Structures are given as C-alpha cells and as structure tokens.
Amino acid sequence: MVQSAVLGFPRIGAFRELKKSTEAYWNGKITADQLLATGKEIRAHNWKLQKDAGVDIIASNDFSFYDQILDLSALFNVIPSRYTKYNLPALDTYFAMARGLQRKATETTKAVDVPALEMVKWFDSNYHYVRPTFSHSTTFKLNGSKPVDEYLEAKALGIETRPVVAGPVSFLYLGKSDKDSLDLEPISLLEKLLPVYAELLKKLAAAGAKTVQIDEPTLVLDLPKNVQAAFKTAYDYLASVEGVPELILTTYFGDVTPNLDAIKGLKVAGFHFDFVRDPEQLESVASILNDKQILSVGIVDGRNIWKNDFASSIALVKKAIEKVGSDRVVVATSSSLLHTPVDLANEKKLDPEIKDWFSFATQKLDEVVTIAKAVSGADVTDKLAANAKSVKSRKEHEITNDSAVRKRMSEITDDLTHRKSPFPKRLAIQKEEFHLPLFPTTTIGSFPQTKEIRVTRNKFSKGKISEEEYTAFIKKQIQEVVKFQEDIGLDVLVHGEPERNDMVQYFGERLKGFAFTTNGWVQSYGSRYVRPPIIVGDVSRPGPMTVKTSVYAQSITKKPMKGMLTGPVTILRWSFPRDDVSQKTQALQLALSLRDEVEDLEKAGINVVQVDEPALREGLPLRAGAERSAYLKWAAESFRLATSGVKDSTQIHSHFCYSDLDPNHIKALDADVVSIEFSKKDDPNYIQEFANYPNHIGLGLFDIHSPRVPSEEEFVARIGEILKIYQPEKFWCNPDCGLKTRKWPETTASLTNMVAAAKYYRNKYAKKN
Ligand code: MET
Ligand SMILES: [Zn+2]
Numbered sequence: 001m002v003q004s005a006v007l008g009f010p011r012i013g014a015f016r017e018l019k020k021s022t023e024a025y026w027n028g029k030i031t032a033d034q035l036l037a038t039g040k041e042i043r044a045h046n047w048k049l050q051k052d053a054g055v056d057i058i059a060s061n062d063f064s065f066y067d068q069i070l071d072l073s074a075l076f077n078v079i080p081s082r083y084t085k086y087n088l089p090a091l092d093t094y095f096a097m098a099r100g101l102q103r104k105a106t107e108t109t110k111a112v113d114v115p116a117l118e119m120v121k122w123f124d125s126n127y128h129y130v131r132p133t134f135s136h137s138t139t140f141k142l143n144g145s146k147p148v149d150e151y152l153e154a155k156a157l158g159i160e161t162r163p164v165v166a167g168p169v170s171f172l173y174l175g176k177s178d179k180d181s182l183d184l185e186p187i188s189l190l191e192k193l194l195p196v197y198a199e200l201l202k203k204l205a206a207a208g209a210k211t212v213q214i215d216e217p218t219l220v221l222d223l224p225k226n227v228q229a230a231f232k233t234a235y236d237y238l239a240s241v242e243g244v245p246e247l248i249l250t251t252y253f254g255d256v257t258p259n260l261d262a263i264k265g266l267k268v269a270g271f272h273f274d275f276v277r278d279p280e281q282l283e284s285v286a287s288i289l290n291d292k293q294i295l296s297v298g299i300v301d302g303r304n305i306w307k308n309d310f311a312s313s314i315a316l317v318k319k320a321i322e323k324v325g326s327d328r329v330v331v332a333t334s335s336s337l338l339h340t341p342v343d344l345a346n347e348k349k350l351d352p353e354i355k356d357w358f359s360f361a362t363q364k365l366d367e368v369v370t371i372a373k374a375v376s377g378a379d380v381t382d383k384l385a386a387n388a389k390s391v392k393s394r395k396e397h398e399i400t401n402d403s404a405v406r407k408r409m410s411e412i413t414d415d416l417t418h419r420k421s422p423f424p425k426r427l428a429i430q431k432e433e434f435h436l437p438l439f440p441t442t443t444i445g446s447f448p449q450t451k452e453i454r455v456t457r458n459k460f461s462k463g464k465i466s467e468e469e470y471t472a473f474i475k476k477q478i479q480e481v482v483k484f485q486e487d488i489g490l491d492v493l494v495h496g497e498p499e500r501n502d503m504v505q506y507f508g509e510r511l512k513g514f515a516f517t518t519n520g521w522v523q524s525y526g527s528r529y530v531r532p533p534i535i536v537g538d539v540s541r542p543g544p545m546t547v548k549t550s551v552y553a554q555s556i557t558k559k560p561m562k563g564m565l566t567g568p569v570t571i572l573r574w575s576f577p578r579d580d581v582s583q584k585t586q587a588l589q590l591a592l593s594l595r596d597e598v599e600d601l602e603k604a605g606i607n608v609v610q611v612d613e614p615a616l617r618e619g620l621p622l623r624a625g626a627e628r629s630a631y632l633k634w635a636a637e638s639f640r641l642a643t644s645g646v647k648d649s650t651q652i653h654s655h656f657c658y659s660d661l662d663p664n665h666i667k668a669l670d671a672d673v674v675s676i677e678f679s680k681k682d683d684p685n686y687i688q689e690f691a692n693y694p695n696h697i698g699l700g701l702f703d704i705h706s707p708r709v710p711s712e713e714e715f716v717a718r719i720g721e722i723l724k725i726y727q728p729e730k731f732w733c734n735p736d737c738g739l740k741t742r743k744w745p746e747t748t749a750s751l752t753n754m755v756a757a758a759k760y761y762r763n764k765y766a767k768k769n
Helices: 015-024 032-053 068-075 090-099 146-156 168-173 186-207 225-238 257-263 279-286 312-325 362-376 379-395 402-409 423-434 451-461 467-488 547-555 568-573 583-603 627-644 663-667 684-689 712-724 744-768
Strands: 004-008 057-060 101-103 112-116 119-121 128-130 160-166 211-216 244-251 268-275 294-300 329-332 512-515 523-526 529-530 536-540 562-566 608-612 651-656 675-676 696-699 732-735
Touching: 004 362, 032 057, 032 146, 032 362, 057 146, 068 090, 068 128, 068 146, 068 160, 068 512, 090 101, 101 119, 146 160, 146 186, 168 186, 186 225, 211 568, 225 244, 225 257, 244 294, 244 423, 257 279, 257 312, 268 279, 268 329, 294 362, 312 329, 312 362, 312 663, 329 362, 362 379, 402 536, 402 583, 451 467, 467 547, 467 744, 547 568, 547 583, 562 583, 568 583, 568 627, 583 608, 583 627, 608 627, 608 675, 627 663, 675 732, 712 732, 712 744, 732 744
Parallel strands: 004 057, 004 329, 057 160, 160 211, 211 244, 244 268, 268 294, 294 329, 562 608, 608 651, 651 675, 675 696, 696 732
Antiparallel strands: 101 112, 119 128, 512 536, 523 529
C-alpha cells in the first residue's frame, strides 16, 4: 500500500483564530496562557482533520506563532543580545525578534526599545520568514523543546506524527550575519550547529518519532560550492550520531537536478521532491536513490488552489513506482500546505461550477489519499470520474477564452512599452511641473486601517449601509489623511487607501476574469494574512477602478496627489494564477487593464501615479538561466506597458519591498521614482548596489512592521549614512512600505520625525549650494 503524506498544514485556523488570539495577546487583552491554548486547539484540530481524511504521514511542528524559521532561531538560541538583554519571557523575546518592541519603563520593568529582525520572502512565495541573524558571539544551544512538545502533544491525542524541522544547511544559508559580524559567513557555523541539531533529533527519537522531515529547500537554488559541500558534512555527521531518527530530506519549489551531486549518497532514509514544479526531474532524482531509500513524490500542489488532475498525477506516481517499487513511494503534497487557504467548504458565494475547479488545504488531504489509493489498486472509480469531469469543465469554459482580450493582446507593439522620452528629459519637465524641494517626502500609499475603517467596509460589503453612506465615510477618511499629511509637511500626498481591503484583492474585484473567496486566507507574515483572488479566465477592465477616489483626494489639496495602483506582476503573483496559460500572458492582460486605468487617471488630472510592484522579485525564477532572463524581460515589459501611455510630465512611481532586490531588475521598469524597503538593510554592499540607480529613489527610512518610533536623530543618522553614497538630488524620504498595519500614534510620531530629518538635510544642502 502506497502511503500518503502531508508536509505541513496551514496553522492560521479556518477562521483566522490564530491572528485574533495573537493580536489580542499583543494588545494585552489575553494572557500568554490563553494564546498558547489557541495554538494547542488549532494543532489538535489540524491533526485530527488529517487523520480523519486518512492521511498516513501527518506533520507536527508545522505550527508556529509567527514563523517556523524564527521558531528555529529561538530554539537554537540564535538570538542577538539586543533581544536577550531585557530578560523578557521567552514568548515576548520571540515576538520582539519578529516585530520589534518599544515599551516605556514601569515600576517593575525597564524600558524596552528594540527593532525587529529582518524579514524576507520565502523563496518565490508571498510568505515572509524572519531571517536568522548570526554573529561571532552566537552560541548554539537548545532553548526549550517545541518540536518535541508538539510531537508528544499529538501522540497524547492518539496521533502519530512526523516532526518537521528546517535542515541545518538551509537554516544557515537563509540567514545572514549581524551588524557586528559582517565578515561572518553563516555557513561557516555549520560544525558548531550540528551537535545541537543532533541533540534535538535525538530527543525527538527518544520521544518516539521514527522519522523526521528535514526541509532543505535551498537545494532548488544556485548554490555556491561550499554550501553544496555542506550537505555532505551535515548529513554524514547526523548519520554518525547514535540515536538520531531517520531523516527524509525534503526539497520543494523547484528542480533539484543541478545540486544532485550534493545529496547523492547521503545516508538519509529518503528524499522528497516537488514534481508539481518539475515533473521532469523524476528521471534524475530517482537515479541517486539507493535500494532502501524512500521517494516522496510531491504531486498535490502546496502553492495553488487548482483541483489536482488525478489522471496525470497517477501516471507520474506510477512511473515513480516503476523505478523504485511501491513500498518505497509516498504520495505527498508538493510542499507544506501553508500557502493554500484552509477549507473550500467555507466558501458559500462562489459560482458552483467554478468552485468545483478548486481545492484548498482540506480538500488536498483527500487528494493525496485518493492518489495513494488509486496507485495501490483500491477502487476509486467514482472519484476519478468526478475529477475528470471537473478538469474538463474548466478547460472548456468560455471564461478561459475571451476573444476581445486575445485580440488586444495580439496588437501589443514595442512602442506601447516605452515612455515618449528618456528619463533625463522627463525629469527636467517634471521639475517644472512639480517644483519639489530637495529630499521630497512621501509615503507608500496606505495609512492606518483603523477598526472603524474595517468595520465600515465590512458593513458595506454585507449591504448593511448604503453606497452613499459608505462613499461619504471614505471621503471623510481621505479628508483626514490629506489634512494630516499637509499638517506634518509631506510633499507628495496619497489618499490613504481606506477603501482597499488589500492591494491585490481590491483590483481583482474590479477586473473581469477573477474569482474571490470569503474565507480563503493565507498567511503572508506573522498575523498578516491575505485572501488572494483567483485568476480563472482572461482578464480585462470593465471600467475605471480608482479614478473617482484619486480625483476626490486631489480636489482637496494643492499638493500633488499620487494615484495608487498595484502593478501587473504583483496582481499576478499575489493571486492564485491560472495554470492553463503562461504567467506572461496573464501579466500582459493585467498590464493592458492597468494601462487604461493610468491613462484615465492622467486625463482626470492625476499627474503622479504609483504602480506598486513589491512582488517583482518573488516572481524571479529561483535559478539563473533562460527562464529567469525571460521573466525579467516580460515582467519589465508588463510594467512599462501599464505605465508608458502617459505624458512626459506625468511622474510614474513604483515601490518594492521585502525581498533582496537587484537594482538592475528595477532599472528596466524605467519608473521616474522608485521607493524601496530599506530600513533593515545593513549590508554595505547592498546599500552600495543601489547608489548607481539612474532615476530617483526613496530608500525606506523606517520599519512599518513595528510600532517602534525612530527619533529624529536616528533618521538624521540613517540619512547621513546613505548620503555618504547617494547623490542628494536623487533622494526621496519615505517609510519602508504602506502604513496600513500601524496605529495612528506611532505613524504620526514616525512621519513627523522623518519629515524633520528631511528638512534638516534640505537646510544643510541649501546652505551648501
Ligand atoms: C506591500 S507594498 C504596499 C503598497 C501599498 N501602496 C501600501 O501602501 O500599502
Ligand atoms: Zn511595500
């Protein structure tokens, strides 16, 4: 009998229970014990769900209160001293690393003021992990026993699980060196780290775990030689320690073939590969297995919501069986299901025909089980027939082929993807147009989404208030935000995005070709979840999406008002994309829709338009090569197609955040001004890389994930550092990203200090000239 396995289940709860509890804890509304109890309930629920579905191999330690990589940093004591020095309870130290902490002194406690660790995108997904931050003084040791506790917790419920832990090579390679240890290459710490891994693994074995899923997703990247070699060091060592359980070396999100030599011959119990991403690798990866090793076949997509095509999955699993025999094959999800919404059954509003094309985490459990049964010879005829019918219905549905969109796509010319004049000429014209001071200040778009805003938006979407009432409410919000920005002296204003639940969903809801969920939340980072829309067909824009709002906002101020759009690549990446047409096609269709919007904004008198592309980097194929070059080309083309219809005097902005962006990727967009998240970047090389960016640039000056307020002096110091490298006349001042998750008091304080620092340099340079 072929076994089924799930590499991890979403931990947020079907109705965002984890978010609600975590935030309540942060706000002092519930105790740590209450928060821990929520975690326990969610875990129990998830394990039981999987057991009831008939999944053979169920993961434990896939739960986290913030991020599984941060859990590992905490577990292995990779905690910079700036966090430990306050002697906070472990849970609070953990959250301080995640999101910073600023707290006034009380009679019994000292004041706390510490920024968060850096957070970056997890491979090519929209999940963010907290980057392990190593220094020469890092002393690895086990802090607590979360993986063991959770294993035992499941066991007490009568459920045998396979604990999952990120592997040592990936843990180090995905990390960075701390400010005080920039010469340190994290991978050089491997030998010090391994005994602590062994200790953890032994404890898991002692608790009863036979096998551990050890995730080494870095194996799908281009790895330097020393990192490739580290696999042998690590796994030889772990194999040599008595009492370490069997390990299933797990990879996902790509093709492992280029790194096969690094894992060939490793003494692990088996390997897991992602055959959704790359079915072609079966041939090569199967060849490295010895005659005992397990082949875990990732075939149910952990990254998308399309119903599995059983016929083709079964064919692939059968091929795997031919190679290694049915007793050594496991049918698995391609990756953790963390990246998919919890349960399709909670969607009551979807068109039933379209809904039948989808499969969320809960449905995917049944998919792995069914495929495993099918290849084991069990009778699943009815399921296969229903599946084939659904797959066919989607292929033939009219929504997937809109002739008007196809026609317009065929008429895209190179001309449409270039601004009328090159940047220097545009710059001169825009100088006359806007008369901005040196060090212009702006924000990235959103302002705090207060409870009032969320409640009112919700009431409107549920039909509890009229459109007039809602519009009046939004106008009032815009008035307040505009007045606020004028009062504190910002130069280029925004309307604050109060009408947007989410920067992608908002546009998806206004475009043809999308479907939406009611409860389809997916964790983006910490307690921030998103509800990605689903691209189900060809995309077009039935009418203006943002023009009224922007025009209203501009009408109440003399300062320039930025129109605010989400770019084609970001809408694509933060939706669940189609898998039946290329990503390029989808991006260009989105670009055409946005182009119309940009032109409508310009016609309506909006002369600055920001088109956000924070997902540009995450869409980059994980490996260098033809696919990556092609991506860079079509991604930039899509952006330019969306933004090049305007006059030279219209200033196009773009924005990027939370990824290690290469300046060359954004050069090709030819935006007049870009803002990028930067406040936590302390690698001097990275800072240097952007210095030659040809157009204007705003480097993020404060962390918007943290309630912490930097002082004016801190801003002055940071800008001072940057000005050692950057030309002052190119430099804009702005936060890292939108302020929607912040509260007003810290927003006011941070922006006020930022504007003061900009003015300080404005004066300083005015005197110089
Ligand atoms: C993740 S990028 C966010 C950009 C958007 N304009 C905002 O301010 O929220
Ligand atoms: Zn951003």
